[in-house]
Amino acid sequence: MIDIVTQINDIRREVGSGRLGGSEARSVILRRRYDAEIEDVWDACTNAERIPRWFLPVSGDLRLGGKYQLEGNAGGEIVKCEPPRLLRVTWVFGELPPSEVEVRLSAGAGGDTTDFELEHIAIVDPEHWVQFGPGAVGVGWDLTLLGLGLHLRGGGIDNPGEWLQSPEAKAFMTRSSDAWRVAHEASGADPTEAAAMAQRTLAVYTGDPSAN
Template sequence: MSEMDVLLSETERSFGLRQIQAGHARMLVIGRDVNQPIGEVWNALSDPSRIAAYFAEPRGELRRGGDYELEGYATGMILRCDPPRMLTVTWLPPHGNPGELEIHLTDVDGSTRVELLFASVRKKFAVIDPEVAAWAAGPGWEFFLDRLDAHVHGRELSPNMVSWEQMEEAEQELYQARNAAWERVRDEFERQHAPLPGPE
């Protein structure tokens, strides 16, 4: 098995359907194991100063029912917060197609199982869309989990970026390979489900 195959195998990828505030949505599900206690992972996902260290600093009313902003990425509302198990927020990126992000944490023998669910009413949100200069949600959220994992393990992080096209060559290669993996998962899902109404 190549190094790329090993990196790709660290993540479980699937699709589903979900009803969100914005309507009927497709949902991608990313499963990843993080070798740190659940409290440490939760703190890294909920402490604004720690989020800023590997992603972007959230601003606003950071409580259930409050509005938040991640400059350059999204605005939204905090729908649910159940420490240290679940966080759910609405997600409105600059391109304007609303979605919903939910993160579940489960303790597994002192390590943490992270399940990230991202739903959007936009049909082409999961993989690279040449017509939209934005992160593809599938490989994009995997990159977020890479940075979260590096942060909780104290590894040095490269500067964050607002476009995947700013990545170094090796990171871009991994991003493209993950995108291809999501394309295969999406195609299989579409063979089994009728198209949903909504924007492309």
């Protein structure tokens, strides 16, 4: 069993804005501390043999300037790589405009923990934002950080596809969606609108229309 409350509370979330390619963009930032040395966290995030154990199968040339493809998901180019502290990639999913994901690591006091920070910045269609808000990508990244944390502890989810349909996964996604609602409100969003976006996002992730 996963301690869902602890896993959700271990992540600090921020909703922001910026510029990408000269255009206005929106960002989500997730921060979490892992009980693992920075070199281990870096290796887990960049080693093609380890990435599928907590995220998705990956192919491509995993080096600076190389291109990657996550099976059934996004692909792109590795545009910045400074081991073991900084990784930035372009993130191309379907027909959506290219976005960017940056992972920043720093060693905690004593060297046996790592502060992990992930920022996803994207040009978002206004209608899509009004419909779903930051949870559209935020919930997915919460799930990803959960997988990484379990992997770094020597565990994992045996059958991720099956687990995503389980009551435990739906409970996690429910709390995740609500946590992004809170972060959205903290960024200045109207509480009623933020709550409606979170509910619509949850309905998509869980496949449960009643969540809408």
